[in-house]
Amino acid sequence: MTNMVNAPQAVTTAVSKDELFIPLIDFSLFLNGTDEDKKAAANGMVDGFKNAGFIYIKNHGVPQPSIDRVFAESALFFARPKDQKNTLAWTTPQSNRGYVSHGREKVTQLADPSLIQALRNTNPDLKESFEIGRDNVPGLPNHWPEHLDEEGKVFTETMKAFFETCKGLHIEVMRAIGLGMGLEMGFFDKFTSGGDNTLRLLHYPAVKKDVFVKNRDQVRAGKHTDYGSITLLFQDDRGGLQVRSPQGTFVNATPIPGTIVINAGDLLARWSNCRIKSTEHQVVEPPIAPDHDEYPARYSCAYFCNPNFEQYIEALPGTYQSEEDKKFPGILSGDYLVQRLQSTYTA
Ligand SMILES: O=C(O)CCC(=O)C(=O)O
Numbered sequence: 001m002t003n004m005v006n007a008p009q010a011v012t013t014a015v016s017k018d019e020l021f022i023p024l025i026d027f028s029l030f031l032n033g034t035d036e037d038k039k040a041a042a043n044g045m046v047d048g049f050k051n052a053g054f055i056y057i058k059n060h061g062v063p064q065p066s067i068d069r070v071f072a073e074s075a076l077f078f079a080r081p082k083d084q085k086n087t088l089a090w091t092t093p094q095s096n097r098g099y100v101s102h103g104r105e106k107v108t109q110l111a112d113p114s115l116i117q118a119l120r121n122t123n124p125d126l127k128e129s130f131e132i133g134r135d136n137v138p139g140l141p142n143h144w145p146e147h148l149d150e151e152g153k154v155f156t157e158t159m160k161a162f163f164e165t166c167k168g169l170h171i172e173v174m175r176a177i178g179l180g181m182g183l184e185m186g187f188f189d190k191f192t193s194g195g196d197n198t199l200r201l202l203h204y205p206a207v208k209k210d211v212f213v214k215n216r217d218q219v220r221a222g223k224h225t226d227y228g229s230i231t232l233l234f235q236d237d238r239g240g241l242q243v244r245s246p247q248g249t250f251v252n253a254t255p256i257p258g259t260i261v262i263n264a265g266d267l268l269a270r271w272s273n274c275r276i277k278s279t280e281h282q283v284v285e286p287p288i289a290p291d292h293d294e295y296p297a298r299y300s301c302a303y304f305c306n307p308n309f310e311q312y313i314e315a316l317p318g319t320y321q322s323e324e325d326k327k328f329p330g331i332l333s334g335d336y337l338v339q340r341l342q343s344t345y346t347a
């Protein structure tokens with residue numbers, strides 16, 4: 001008889017509040033378990049994406065020292081002088097690579113550029129970021145700092161390696177989603193092989209407490225949904241990420257050491273014919289105010305995954321019975337992303 005007490009559990013709870021239930025999945029059971037383990041982990045993941053749009057995973061196979069190195073390199077990068085960072089500036093939605101300074105991006109659901117501009121002026125996001133795309137794409141170079149100095153070279157090597165690590169995890173997570181949705185486990189492989197993903201390093205600088213007191217609408221990152229298929233989110237231990245609950249409240253997605261938060265994006269919601277949810281989230285000041293007058297800086301790292309840009313995305317098998325059940329027309333993955341990015345940024 002197996003010892004049920006010591007058997008690892010595929011699914012436990014990460015967050016439970018206001019009807020928002022975000023599961024914590026032991027991903028090693030999917031990666032290395034029996035067929036039964038794989039199925040239990042995969043089902044738990046898909047349930048999480050259907051109900052909350054968010055899951056946490058542990059034992060995910062990404063070595064903690066690599067994650068620590070990415071955070072350390074990211075902090076060194078953002079500490080560079082503004083002028084230097086601006087030489088690496090983000091340019092176009094088609095490229096979606098480079099440095100984005102405070103207030104330039106305002107993630108929002110609004111499509112009207114004048115409304116986005118008005119919002120950006122009143123409540124700028126208190127953050128800066130650096131976007132890294134698939135390397136060696138002709139005509140769309142990454143804006144690496146490797147020519148700047150030795151540190152720039154180390155940063156570049158670290159991020160290139162981490163991009164590949166996350167690309168591997170994306171492939172595995174989509175295999176789990178395939179299994180959990182009753183598709184073949186390899187169903188998504190032809191959509192994930194290219195790695196048309198974006199690694200975004202984020203820095204939310206230290207901010208005076210009274211900024212949030214004077215303006216109650218001030219946030220570190222405005223509420224939004226992500227655009228692509230899934231996002232792998234690595235957060236530090238500061239806290240501040242919040243997820244919209246079915247009751248409409250924003251609930252803390254508290255950092256859990258050793259875990260990665262994964263959320264479904266709009267394109268996966270569309271692809272799954274709305275079986276899977278893409279849930280609004282935001283970043284606010286940490287839940288507990290410090291004794292002194294300032295909230296410390298927060299760092300995070302989001303790996304935005306997309307189906308290969310040349311793939312045509314339409315309702316997945318099993319999510320409709322007849323053509324009329326399809327809620328959206330098909331679209332090329334790359335066209336969808338560029339459309340969404342175009343309304344997010346102004347030059
Ligand atoms: O910094 C975070 O924890 C979340 C960032 C985020 O949601 C995004 O960049 O889309």
Ligand SMILES: [Fe+2]
Pocket residue numbers: 224225226231281
């Ligand atoms: Fe996001």
